[in-house]
Every structure is written in structure tokens, then in C-alpha cells.
Amino acid sequence: MKITSTKESSTLADLLTKKGVSRRDFLKFCSAMTATLALPVNYFERVVKAVEQTKKPVLVWLEFQDCAGNTESLLRASTPSISEVVLDVLSVDYHETIMSAAGRQAEEALAMATAEPGSYLVVVEGSIPTKDRGVYCTIGGRTALDIAQEICGNAMATITCGTCSAYGGIPAAAPNPTGAIGVAEAVPGITVINLPGCPMNVTNLTATVVHFLTFGQLPLTDNFGRPLFAYGSRIHDDCERRAHFDAGQFVEAWGDEAHRAGWCLYKMGCKGPATSHNCPVTRWNDQTNWPIGAGHGCVGCSEPNFWDTMTPIYRRLPNVPGLSVEWTADQVGMVVAGAVAGGFALHGLGSFIRNRVEPIERTEVEVGEE
Amino acid sequence: MAKIVIDPITRIEGHLRIETEVDGGQVTKAWSSSTMWRGIELILQGRDPRDAWYFTQRICGVCTTVHALASVRAVENALRIEIPYNAVLLRNLIGGAQYVQDHVIHFYHLHALDWVDIVSALDADPKATADLAQSISDWPKSGEGYFAAVKNKLATFVGAGQLGPFNNAYWGHPAYKLPPEANLMAVAHYLEALDWQRDVIRIHALLGGKNPHLQTYVVGGMALAIDPNSPSAFNAHQLAELGVLFQRAKEFVEKVYIPDLLAVASFYKDWAAIGAGLGNYMAYGDFPLATGDPNEKPDLLYIPRGLILDKDLSTVHPVEHTKVAEYVTHSWYQYDGGDGQSLHPWQGETTANYTGPEPPYEFLETDNKYSWLKSPRYDGRAVEVGPLARMLVAFASPDAPSHNRVQELVTMVLDHLEVGPEALFSTLGRVAARGIETLLLAEASLQWLDDLKANLARGDLRIHNGELWEPSSWPDQAQGFGWHEAPRGGLGHWVTIENGAIKHYQCVVPSTWNGGPRDANDQPGAYEAALVGTPIADPEQPLEVLRTVHSFDPCMACAAHVVDVTGREITSVKVQ
Numbered sequence: 001m002k003i004t005s006t007k008e009s010s011t012l013a014d015l016l017t018k019k020g021v022s023r024r025d026f027l028k029f030c031s032a033m034t035a036t037l038a039l040p041v042n043y044f045e046r047v048v049k050a051v052e053q054t055k056k057p058v059l060v061w062l063e064f065q066d067c068a069g070n071t072e073s074l075l076r077a078s079t080p081s082i083s084e085v086v087l088d089v090l091s092v093d094y095h096e097t098i099m100s101a102a103g104r105q106a107e108e109a110l111a112m113a114t115a116e117p118g119s120y121l122v123v124v125e126g127s128i129p130t131k132d133r134g135v136y137c138t139i140g141g142r143t144a145l146d147i148a149q150e151i152c153g154n155a156m157a158t159i160t161c162g163t164c165s166a167y168g169g170i171p172a173a174a175p176n177p178t179g180a181i182g183v184a185e186a187v188p189g190i191t192v193i194n195l196p197g198c199p200m201n202v203t204n205l206t207a208t209v210v211h212f213l214t215f216g217q218l219p220l221t222d223n224f225g226r227p228l229f230a231y232g233s234r235i236h237d238d239c240e241r242r243a244h245f246d247a248g249q250f251v252e253a254w255g256d257e258a259h260r261a262g263w264c265l266y267k268m269g270c271k272g273p274a275t276s277h278n279c280p281v282t283r284w285n286d287q288t289n290w291p292i293g294a295g296h297g298c299v300g301c302s303e304p305n306f307w308d309t310m311t312p313i314y315r316r317l318p319n320v321p322g323l324s325v326e327w328t329a330d331q332v333g334m335v336v337a338g339a340v341a342g343g344f345a346l347h348g349l350g351s352f353i354r355n356r357v358e359p360i361e362r363t364e365v366e367v368g369e370e
Numbered sequence: 371m372a373k374i375v376i377d378p379i380t381r382i383e384g385h386l387r388i389e390t391e392v393d394g395g396q397v398t399k400a401w402s403s404s405t406m407w408r409g410i411e412l413i414l415q416g417r418d419p420r421d422a423w424y425f426t427q428r429i430c431g432v433c434t435t436v437h438a439l440a441s442v443r444a445v446e447n448a449l450r451i452e453i454p455y456n457a458v459l460l461r462n463l464i465g466g467a468q469y470v471q472d473h474v475i476h477f478y479h480l481h482a483l484d485w486v487d488i489v490s491a492l493d494a495d496p497k498a499t500a501d502l503a504q505s506i507s508d509w510p511k512s513g514e515g516y517f518a519a520v521k522n523k524l525a526t527f528v529g530a531g532q533l534g535p536f537n538n539a540y541w542g543h544p545a546y547k548l549p550p551e552a553n554l555m556a557v558a559h560y561l562e563a564l565d566w567q568r569d570v571i572r573i574h575a576l577l578g579g580k581n582p583h584l585q586t587y588v589v590g591g592m593a594l595a596i597d598p599n600s601p602s603a604f605n606a607h608q609l610a611e612l613g614v615l616f617q618r619a620k621e622f623v624e625k626v627y628i629p630d631l632l633a634v635a636s637f638y639k640d641w642a643a644i645g646a647g648l649g650n651y652m653a654y655g656d657f658p659l660a661t662g663d664p665n666e667k668p669d670l671l672y673i674p675r676g677l678i679l680d681k682d683l684s685t686v687h688p689v690e691h692t693k694v695a696e697y698v699t700h701s702w703y704q705y706d707g708g709d710g711q712s713l714h715p716w717q718g719e720t721t722a723n724y725t726g727p728e729p730p731y732e733f734l735e736t737d738n739k740y741s742w743l744k745s746p747r748y749d750g751r752a753v754e755v756g757p758l759a760r761m762l763v764a765f766a767s768p769d770a771p772s773h774n775r776v777q778e779l780v781t782m783v784l785d786h787l788e789v790g791p792e793a794l795f796s797t798l799g800r801v802a803a804r805g806i807e808t809l810l811l812a813e814a815s816l817q818w819l820d821d822l823k824a825n826l827a828r829g830d831l832r833i834h835n836g837e838l839w840e841p842s843s844w845p846d847q848a849q850g851f852g853w854h855e856a857p858r859g860g861l862g863h864w865v866t867i868e869n870g871a872i873k874h875y876q877c878v879v880p881s882t883w884n885g886g887p888r889d890a891n892d893q894p895g896a897y898e899a900a901l902v903g904t905p906i907a908d909p910e911q912p913l914e915v916l917r918t919v920h921s922f923d924p925c926m927a928c929a930a931h932v933v934d935v936t937g938r939e940i941t942s943v944k945v946q
Contacts, residue, residue, distance in 0.1 A: 066927065067429060067927045068430070069428070069432075072581070092534045094535075097381065097383065098479060100381070100488075102376055102380040104376075105911070106380050136742075138731075141377065143730075146730065169428075170425065170428045171408040171409065173425075177409030178408060180408070198428065253836050254595075255836075259595040260595045260600050260602070261600060262595075262600070262603065285568075285572045285581055289580065291579035291585035291586075295603070296586055313418070
């Protein structure tokens with residue numbers, strides 16, 4: 001039996017009603033989305049209306065040089081019965097990890113979903129190798145680059161999930177053996193919004209899609225193409241351990257008394273002061289926890305090139321002004337950008353890899369009680 | 371004779387391509403190819419060995435904990451660091467949760483649709499479905515109204531015309547054998563399992579901050595501060611929450627997964643004679659029950675270490691890391707000493723050498739190099755790893771801590787299906803072993819949680835051994851290996867540290883053992899061997915190939931990796 005999608009489809013509100021999702025759960029979902037997007041309360045009605053009236057937009061999910069961590073994150077979608085709502089908010093017509101069809105039938109499904117230029121959304125997970133004509137990632141005999149140019153090139157918009165598809169991520173870490181790059185660089189000129197993180201937090205993906213449905217445009221972004229609602233503030237500023245930083249109370253060893261008392265992880269290498277992400281607020285897995293909450297420092301995973309600029313992981317950040325809440329994020333950002341630029345200069349030398357443990361000359365400024 | 375190419379193989383992690391020759395209605399030859407490569411081990415060179423777990427964890431987001439664990443163990447082995455008992459238990463708990471959640475996702479979301487026809491479920495009678503469900507389990511969500519609602523949901527979904535991920539599949543294929551009611555029951559549990567997995571994996575968030583890619587491993591132990599009396603550490607409240615989640619995990623496995631597995635398997639008993647493949651099974655063993663190096667005390671591993679050859683369950687051979695070596699004869703790499711030799715991971719080298727067709731291409735050149743996977747061999751033999759290998763080794767190892775329970779569970783499954791132990795060597799055997807193992811680990815995890823509570827009650831709050839935390843305390847040179855039984859099979863990381871930095875790093879991964887290409891002696895890998903003899907009803911819709919490939923639960927991002935000892939630039943790629 002050949003059963004394929006048809007062009008006609010009901011609106012989301014119809015579907016949800018028929019599928020037994022209660023009005024109450026639906027409104028809870030809209031309310032959570034309004035909050036995640038940091039929209040004023042009076043936008044709530046607008047979100048409800050937008051989500052209600054929309055036919056399920058077609059979304060295709062492409063995986064290139066990936067680990068499927070963002071796909072797993074997608075499966076963890078929480079807020080009210082979200083795994084169900086995500087399946088229903090969108091028509092996910094191509095996603096290799098979850099789709100039934102394989103091989104030729106899968107390729108046909110992709111062709112059907114993307115037949116009409118400008119009619120679909122794309123999510124990309126994983127970087128795109130460009131070295132040696134892209135032979136380091138092929139699907140159905142075609143290179144990732146070839147597929148991205150066609151599918152993202154004709155999309156309404158592309159959402160990159162995870163740092164790899166946004167900026168190249170771990171495959172692009174020095175020495176970048178495969179010439180890996182992010183989507184915006186690989187397919188210049190297209191509409192892209194970046195949701196970096198390792199992996200991205202699915203709450204931010206849902207919120208981006210809802211924003212798109214509500215306002216007909218993608219949310220405002222920063223210089224790195226990241227939506228401000230999710231990446232507009234520093235981990236350090238929203239961290240539950242911030243008071244301990246300001247008080248000069250630091251963990252000195254894993255499992256010491258300070259660690260058990262929840263003191264600041266700065267000296268254990270936490271990159272929260274140099275990282276913009278809403279981790280402390282949205283948290284992870286039904287808001288159960290987040291890395292710093294479980295006792296390990298932030299690694300800076302939502303920052304471009306963090307694999308090179310934020311490592312070694314357990315080396316404390318240089319030049320973070322201590323004992324002062326008055327320093328602005330911009331001032332800290334400039335200091336960190338300086339260190340990053342130093343890192344890039346060394347990349348150019350080509351031989352730095354051997355000396356990785358001490359690659360970047362940084363002046364350590366002691367903070368805390370000393 | 372027809373050549374069938376399936377690319378992409380979907381419902382797996384990563385990029386896998388299978389080419390087969392089909393003759394007389396069955397597969398006569400098969401080639402397994404991984405078509406993506408990143409070079410993560412090359413990226414590791416020169417970095418801080420304490421960072422390696424965070425990098426290698428990104429090899430895979432599905433097996434999100436496994437490379438992190440193998441990595442910290444490799445570095446700890448190299449530096450001779452013994453971790454505290456609490457850290458042993460925390461690692462077991464994280465691993466246990468990973469097995470249970472990952473295996474259930476595999477069964478329902480990656481594998482089930484090879485056996486379950488969603489569209490046929492529309493013909494099911496909800497009352498008969500409820501009768502069926504209640505006859506095999508006392509799971510509370512089994513009423514007629516429940517199944518009627520699921521059927522209605524499904525009808526609405528199909529009727530709305532946007533089939534999403536279920537579009538253009540093999541519905542109605544003659545190889546689907548389940549009655550509509552069994553299909554409806556399975557579809558209902560497919561949806562339930564989606565919610566279940568999200569809930570139980572909060573175990574990882576409690577223990578490691580988030581899932582996927584938890585952030586809690588450190589060389590020497592764990593970064594999760596534990597103090598039952600602290601509001602800011604992992605405390606009594608979170609211990610209690612963990613208990614609830616593990617209990618919930620076990621209940622779903624007992625009352626939904628295992629009954630569904632047995633019900634579905636009973637309609638596909640012919641698959642107990644298909645897909646055996648190599649007949650050699652290897653397990654590194656895992657889940658230490660005490661502190662100390664498990665390589666010196668393998669008897670303390672809950673799941674035992676061992677090797678079974680030629681399906682002979684009467685002898686379990688020992689496993690030694692020195693006998694692991696990899697070929698690149700049919701892989702897109704080249705060895706300095708020639709591609710006919712194999713190299714132990716400490717000596718391993720990887721220089722990319724793509725000689726495949728220029729994309730876009732129709733067929734690979736399977737007589738030459740055809741995959742980004744290497745071909746690992748144990749003492750020269752191709753072996754299968756994974757749940758079936760582990761359960762066979764435990765079944766055949768009378769002294770192993772898990773032996774009695776494994777024997778009970780294996781016997782229960784065989785009796786239920788009315789088949790003998792030889793049925794285990796098959797596609798269906800792999801599916802059954804995964805279920806048995808899931809229940810085993812769900813039960814054992816609750817025991818480890820009790821052990822953790824008991825140890826905390828003794829006042830031991832240590833999570834980390836910091837004696838060798840600072841690189842200045844390390845020897846100039848150190849070499850080690852770390853093994854972990856990942857859900858998909860035995861995983862090994864081999865590391866060489868020099869002057870505080872990674873000099874050489876290599877991962878030999880379960881899906882490389884299983885999915886790798888032929889070696890210099892033309893021995894096929896486990897997928898390639900298992901596919902031979904697979905019946906094909908319709909070459910245009912090779913559903914049966916997916917059944918056997920999926921029974922291994924492929925993870926290709928894990929499998930394709932690179933190492934380079936010397937830090938050379940990868941050579942330029944020759945395209946023929």
C-alpha cells in the first residue's frame with residue numbers, strides 16, 4: 001500500500017482538538033512559549049491565535065557531520081505534552097533518525113516535501129565538510145554541501161540546531177581535518193537563524209518556530225545570528241551561584257566542602273562569564289537541572305569556536321573581573337574577544353596543536369579571596 | 371541478479387549505506403559503508419587529556435554517555451588513578467539509565483516500524499486490542515477506550531493528509547505479519563514510549579545536569595557533589611527522585627517493553643533462523659561492583675568479559691586488549707606500512723585516503739575501499755559485539771554476577787517463544803537479547819542506587835580522587851586504555867599521554883566492530899555477514915534488509931572516527 005501525504009491539511013487547532021489535546025493543555029503550551037520568548041503578557045492572545053490558525057508547516061531536518069545530539073534533544077521536548085505537540089505543530093516530512101522510509105523512498109519523501117521553493121522550513125544538524133569537494137559526508141551519493149545548497153537554498157528559512165551546523169562546531173575544531181563549516185557560511189545569502197549549544201536546548205527551537213508562526217518573521221538576533229530571547233544574557237549573570245562569585249567563595253577541588261555547599265565554579269574552569277545562553281533560566285529536561293546545577297562548570301558550548309577558544313576546559317578564564325558586579329557584559333566580552341583573537345592568530349601558525357596544553361598566552365588575574 | 375542500494379539507512383544514528391546483491395529472492399552479498407567522517411581523534415591531539423571525555427562524548431549524541439566514560443577510564447588507566455566507590459556507582463547508574471532508555475527508544479522508535487505496520491492499525495478493533503493487551507500484561511493503560519482513542523488519533527493524523535515522518539514507507543508490505551490489533555497496541559506504545567523516555571532520562575539531568583551530553587565526568591571521579599544535608603548538592607531529595615524514576619523505568623520495561631517484544635516476536639519466529647552472521651561474540655564486560663581497575667579484577671564486572679567462538683557456548687575465552695587490531699584494506703585510509711597489515715590501537719594510524727567515486731555517485735567501488743569505517747579484528751577474527759554478545763557471554767559464564775538472572779530471563783524468553791538456544795544466533799535473537807538486557811539493567815540499577823545510599827549512610831561523600839588532578843603530578847609519558855560496554859557493544863579508547871598532553875588517541879567502537887567493511891583476508895564485518903541469506907520479497911522495497919541491519923542498532927557517528935599517531939596533516943584525497 002502506498003500512502004503518501006496530500007496537499008490538503010487541517011489547521012493545527014482542528015488537529016489538536018481531534019487528537020484529544022485539551023484546550024487547557026494547549027493554552028499552557030502557548031503560555032510557556034510566550035514566557036520562553038520573553039514576550040509581554042499581552043502577546044499571549046497573539047501566540048494562541050497564530051498557533052491555532054496555522055496549518056502544519058512542512059519541516060525537513062537534515063543531518064550532516066552530526067552526532068544526533070540535537071535530534072535527541074528534540075525528543076526531550078518538554079513543556080505541556082510537547083513531544084506530541086512538536087509532532088503536530090510541524091509536519092516533519094524528512095528526518096533520517098525517525099522517519100519510516102529509507103533509501104530511495106526517503107529521497108522521494110525529501111523531494112516531495114521540498115518541491116515548492118519557499119514553502120518549507122529546514123533544520124540542519126551537523127557541519128558541512130568542504131575540503132576535497134565534500135567527500136567527507138555523502139547521503140544517497142550526494143555531498144552534504146550539494147544537498148544543503150539545494151534544500152536550504154530554496155527554504156523559507158533555515159534553523160541551525162547545535163554549534164556544528166551554526167558555526168562548524170567540533171569537526172571545525174583545529175586542525176579542522178575536513179574543512180567543516182556552518183550552514184550560513186556554506187550557503188551564503190539564505191535566511192538562517194542559529195541555535196547553538198551542544199546540543200541546542202529544544203525549548204529554544206520550539207520558541208523560535210512559534211515566534212515565526214506568530215509574527216511571520218524570525219526573532220531578533222545578535223551578531224552571531226542567535227535569537228536574543230535565548231542568547232541575550234550571560235550565564236554568569238543569571239547563575240544561581242553568582243552571589244558566591246561576588247562574595248569570593250570558590251570551589252577549589254571536586255567534592256570539597258565548597259563544592260557541596262554550591263559555591264562558584266569559576267576556579268574549576270567555568271566559562272559562564274564568557275557565555276551567552278539561557279541555560280540557567282530554561283534549564284534542561286523538563287527544567288530538571290543544568291550543568292552548573294549538577295556541579296560542573298559551563299564549557300561555553302553556545303559560543304562560536306568554543307572548542308578552541310574555551311579550552312582547556314578546567315583552565316580558568318583570564319581577566320574576568322572579580323568581586324565586582326558593576327562590570328558590564330560588554331567589557332567582559334571585549335576581554336574574552338581579545339583572548340579569542342589570540343587563539344585565532346596562533347591557529348594560523350599551524351603548529352600550535354602540539355603545544356595545545358599551553359597554547360594561548362593569557363594573563364591570569366586571580367579573583368576571589370586572595 | 372540485482373544490486374540494491376539503501377542510502378540513507380534511516381532510523382539509525384548517522385550515515386550508513388548498504389549495497390547488496392540479490393539473487394533468487396535473497397541477499398547473496400552485502401557491503402556496509404559509512405559515508406561521514408569528522409576526524410575527532412585528530413582534533414584531540416595536543417589537548418589536555420582531562421578534556422578528552424568532553425570531546426569524545428560528541429562522537430555521539432545518541433550514545434551520549436559512552437565515549438565520555440571510556441575516555442575518563444582510559445586516562446585513569448594511563449595515570450593509574452583509582453576512583454572512589456561513589457563515583458563507581460554514579461557511573462553505573464548513568465550507564466544503567468542509558469541502557470534502559472536507549473534500548474527502549476531503539477525498540478519502539480528505531481526498530482518497531484520494520485515489524486509493525488502503522489496503517490494496518492487503522493483496521494484494528496479496540497476491544498480486541500484491549501483483550502490482547504490485557505492478556506499479556508497488567509499495564510493499566512490497556513482499556514478499550516484507550517485503544518479507541520489512539521486509533522482515532524491515528525485516523526485523524528492519516529486523514530489530515532500530512533504523514534510527516536511516516537510518509538512514503540513500506541506500509542502493506544507482504545513481510546508485515548502482525549494482526550491489526552497487535553499493530554494498534556504497538557503504535558499506542560510507540561507514542562507512550564516517546565513520553566516515557568523523556569521522563570526517565572531526567573535521571574541523567576539529576577546526575578549530570580542535562581541529557582543529551584551530560585556534563586559530570588571528570589578524570590578521577592565525578593563532578594556531582596553529594597551531600598544528603600546540603601540544599602545545594604545532590605541530596606536526599608534528589609536521591610528520592612532518582613528512586614522514583616528508576617522504578618518507573620523498570621515498570622515500563624517489565625509491563626510494556628518485554629510483553630510487546632514477546633508478542634511481536636511470536637509472529638516473526640522465522641527470523642530466528644535469519645541473520646546469524648559471524649557466530650563470534652565478544653564482550654569487554656562492564657558495571658564494576660567495587661573500586662579498582664576492572665582489567666585487574668574482571669570477575670567484579672556485573673556483565674562479564676569474554677569471547678565466544680563459532681557459536682560454541684561451552685567455552686568462554688578470555689579477552690585481552692593486546693589482541694585488538696584494525697585493518698584499513700577496504701577503508702578510505704592508508705597505512706604507512708601498507709594496507710595489508712593490521713595495527714593495534716596504540717600503534718594505530720589514520721591517514722585519510724578517499725579513493726571512492728566522485729559524488730554524486732550511484733554505486734561504490736566495493737572491490738576497493740568503500741567505507742569510512744576501519745575493520746577491527748580480535749586476534750584476527752571478525753566478531754560481533756552488542757546486547758546479544760553480552761547476554762551470550764553472561765549466559766555461558768556460570769561465575770559471573772549476572773549469570774543466574776540472565777539465565778532465568780533467557781530461558782523465560784525461549785520458553786515463551788518455544789524455541790531452543792540456537793534461535794539466539796539470529797536477527798530475532800539480537801532483538802530479544804536487547805530486551806533481556808534492558809530488564810537486567812533496570813533491575814541492577816535499583817540495586818546500585820541502594821548501594822549508593824548505603825555508602826552515603828556510612829558517611830562516605832567522596833566523589834573524586836584528586837591526587838593526580840594536576841598535570842604537573844603526571845609522569846612524562848603514560849599509556850592506557852579504557853573499556854565500556856556501550857548499549858551497542860564493546861567500546862575501547864586507547865590513549866598515549868606525553869608531557870601533559872594527548873599524543874595519540876584512538877577509539878575502537880561497537881558499530882565499527884559490527885558495521886566495518888571486509889579486512890585484508892576478505893572476512894566481512896558483522897552486518898555484511900548477517901545480511902547474507904536475508905529473504906527479499908520485493909527488491910524495490912527492501913524492508914527485510916532494514917530488519918537485520920536495525921537489529922544491530924547501528925550508530926555510525928560513533929563508528930567513523932580517525933586517529934593519527936604522528937600529527938601529520940591528512941593527505942590530499944584522490945578521486946578516481
